[in-house]
Amino acid sequence: MNSSLILSNILNPPVLFFFLGMLAIFVKSDLEIPAPLPKLFSLYLLLAIGFKGGYELGESGISQEVLITLFAAVVMACGIPIYSFFILKIKLDTYNAAAIAATYGSTSAVTFITAQSFLKVLNINTNGYMVAALALMESPAIIMGILLIKIFNRNKTEETENQTGFWQEVLKEAFLNGSVFLLIGSVIIGILTGEKGWEKLQPFTQGIFYGVLSFFLLDMGMVAARRIKDLGNTGSFLIIFSILMPVANAIVGIIIAKVIGIPQGNALLFAVLCASASYIAVPAAMRITVPEANPSLYVSMALALTFPFNIIVGIPLYMNIVKAIGIGM
Numbered sequence: 001m002n003s004s005l006i007l008s009n010i011l012n013p014p015v016l017f018f019f020l021g022m023l024a025i026f027v028k029s030d031l032e033i034p035a036p037l038p039k040l041f042s043l044y045l046l047l048a049i050g051f052k053g054g055y056e057l058g059e060s061g062i063s064q065e066v067l068i069t070l071f072a073a074v075v076m077a078c079g080i081p082i083y084s085f086f087i088l089k090i091k092l093d094t095y096n097a098a099a100i101a102a103t104y105g106s107t108s109a110v111t112f113i114t115a116q117s118f119l120k121v122l123n124i125n126t127n128g129y130m131v132a133a134l135a136l137m138e139s140p141a142i143i144m145g146i147l148l149i150k151i152f153n154r155n156k157t158e159e160t161e162n163q164t165g166f167w168q169e170v171l172k173e174a175f176l177n178g179s180v181f182l183l184i185g186s187v188i189i190g191i192l193t194g195e196k197g198w199e200k201l202q203p204f205t206q207g208i209f210y211g212v213l214s215f216f217l218l219d220m221g222m223v224a225a226r227r228i229k230d231l232g233n234t235g236s237f238l239i240i241f242s243i244l245m246p247v248a249n250a251i252v253g254i255i256i257a258k259v260i261g262i263p264q265g266n267a268l269l270f271a272v273l274c275a276s277a278s279y280i281a282v283p284a285a286m287r288i289t290v291p292e293a294n295p296s297l298y299v300s301m302a303l304a305l306t307f308p309f310n311i312i313v314g315i316p317l318y319m320n321i322v323k324a325i326g327i328g329m
Contacts, residue, residue, distance in 0.1 A: 001242035006043075008115075009118050009311070009312065009315055009316050010119055010312060012114070012118065012121065013210065013214055014213045014214045014216075014217045014250045015114065015311055015312070016223040016317070017214040017215070017217045017218040017221065017222055018019065018036060018218065018224075018308070019221060020218060020221060020265070020287075021217065021218040021219060021220065021221020021223075021225070022221040022222070022224060022225040022308075023221075023226075024221070024222055024225075025222050025225035025226055026225060027220075028044075029227055031222070031282065033218065033219045035221070037215070037219075038216065038219045041082045041212050041213075041216040042179070042216065042280065043178075043182060044212050045109060045110065045113060045209075045212065045213060045216060046179055046183045046186065047182060047205070048183045048186075048204075048206070048212075049109065049112070049116075049131055049134075049183075049186075049196055050131060050135065050182065050183045050184070050185070050186025050187045050189075050190065050208055051128070051186045051187075051189060051190040051197075051198075051201060051205050052126070052131070052190065052198075052205060052206070053127065053128040053130070053131020053132060053186075053187055053189020053315040054130065054131070054132075054186060054187035054188060054189060054191040054192075055190040055191070055193070055194065055197065055198045056127060056128020056129070056130045056131075056133075056190075056194075057124050057127075057128040057131070057132055057187065057190070057191055058128075058190065058191040058192075059128070059194075059195075060127060060128060060129065060172065061173065062080040064126075065261070065262060066129045066261075068260050069129065069130075069260060069262055069266070069270070070129065070132060070136055071131055071135060072256050072260060072270070073133035073136050073137050073270070074137070074275065075142055076105075076132055076135055076137070076249075076253060076256070076273075076274050077105055077106065077107075077136070077137040077138075077139075077140040077141050078140045078141075078144055079105075080101075080104070080141070080249055080274065081101040081102050081104070081144040081145055081148065082101070082103050082107040082144065084096055084100070084105065084245060085097050085101040085148050087241070087245075088100055088101055088241065088317040091237045091238075094148070094149055094152045095149060095153070095290055095292040095293040096293045096294055096297055096298075097114055097148075097253035098145045098146075098148040098152075098289060098290065098293070098302060099286045099290050099294075099297070099298045100238075100259070100293075100297060100298045101141075101144075101145060101148065101281045102141045102142055102144060102145025102146075102242075102282050102285075102286060102298075103141075103277050103278050103283065103286070103298040103302050104245055104277045104280075104306075105137075105140070105144060105145070106137060106138050106140030106141035106142065106163060106277070106278035106281060106282045106304070107134055107137045107138060107276050107277075107278060108274050108276035108277060108278060108279065108280075108307060108310070109134060109179070109183070109280075110213075110217065110220065110307075111148045111275075111276040111307060111310050111311060111315075112130075112134050112140070112269065112272055112276065113213060113302060114157050114212060114217075114277075114310075114311045114315065115268060115269055115315050116269070117213075117270040118212070118268075118315050118316075118319070119265050119268060119269075122319075124264055124265040124268075125263075125265050125268055126265035126269055127263075127265075128190075128230060128271075128290065130266055130269045130270070131183075131187060132187055132189055133269075133270065133273060134273060135180070135184045135187055136184070137273055138179070138180045138214070138278070138281050138282075140290075141278070142281075142282055142283060142285045142286075142309055142315035143291065144281075145286065145292070146279070146289055149290060151233070158166045179280050179281040180281055190216035198278045202306075204281075220303070220307070223303060224303050224304045224307065224308055224326060225304075226227040227299065227300040227303050228300075228304045228305075231300050231301070231304055231305065238297065239305065241301070242301045242302075242305035242306045242309070243305060243306070243309055244278070245306075246276070246306050246309065246314055247275065247314070247317070248292070249274040249275050250272070250274055250275035250314065250317075250318045251271075251272065251287040251307075251321065251322070252274060253268075253270050253271040253274030253275065254267060254318065254321050254322055254325065256270070256326075256328060257270045257271065257322070258325055258326070258327055262327075263327070263328065264322055264323070264327050264328055267322045267327045268315070268318055268319050268322050271318040271321070271322065272310065272314070272315060272318060275303070275310055275314055275318065276306070276307075276310055277302035277306045277307070278302060279302040279303040279307065282298075283295060283298060283299050283302075286298065309322055
């Protein structure tokens with residue numbers, strides 16, 4: 001793998017702030033970001049990438065390439081939880097296996113943003129419809145996780161199935177979860193307002209974007225460093241899964257990108273979407289719909305291992321694979 005790609009990614013200011021956050025915890029600094037702010041940063045990032053993606057999608061229009069890519073994204077969001085579930089069932093019960101599988105079938109918006117920043121440094125263009133792919137991949141994984149539990153725990157979930165409104169709650173968490181709702185809504189607003197809307201919001205959605213991202217990753221570094229301790233009791237199986245599964249999912253995504261013929265930048269973003277794991281939307285949904293699963297497993301795996309692996313090593317690695325199989329600009 002080209003070490004210069006890794007170096008350029010690591011020397012990206014937001015990524016360095018992630019390391020700074022981890023260092024603050026390791027050296028026991030009293031650095032702290034007040035509780036409401038990380039949530040605000042997260043909402044801002046979702047609004048900004050959604051609005052920009054919607055604007056670019058409106059400018060480019062809905063082509064065959066767009067529809068095929070979005071269809072492939074939904075297929076991967078449904079497929080990854082299924083084969084991940086059967087791998088996880090080797091060591092885990094149905095509830096935890098399904099919750100973790102759903103986490104890895106969904107996406108990380110911040111990993112996606114980091115990949116966009118990486119491509120910007122390399123002067124490689126991407127299309128706005130990839131943000132729509134990001135939005136579409138959130139909800140199917142949640143639904144697949146619930147379905148897997150119902151299929152493989154039929155007797156144990158019989159009472160749950162008879163509860164009034166259970167599926168309404170599942171669908172509400174899948175499609176009306178705050179993160180998903182804001183991202184999809186921002187995409188739609190970006191499409192509807194077009195050029196005029198973009199000109200008005202550009203100073204807000206672009207001018208301060210990387211500053212907010214740096215603050216957010218600083219906080220994520222602190223959270224990830226704290227979560228690493230939770231993984232000490234899980235054994236090597238889940239640690240290995242947290243690293244190897246993203247790579248395997250990325251390779252599948254890159255092969256699909258090659259088959260459907262999307263350009264290099266979009267191929268990397270598609271690989272990153274397949275490789276990332278949700279630590280916001282899916283955990284929030286799983287805590288409500290699958291209380292039997294242990295949140296310290298799926299949150300810690302996604303945030304303390306998969307997230308830093310992807311932003312440090314994964315993104316450059318996937319870029320090298322994209323180039324190696326001949327996906328052009």
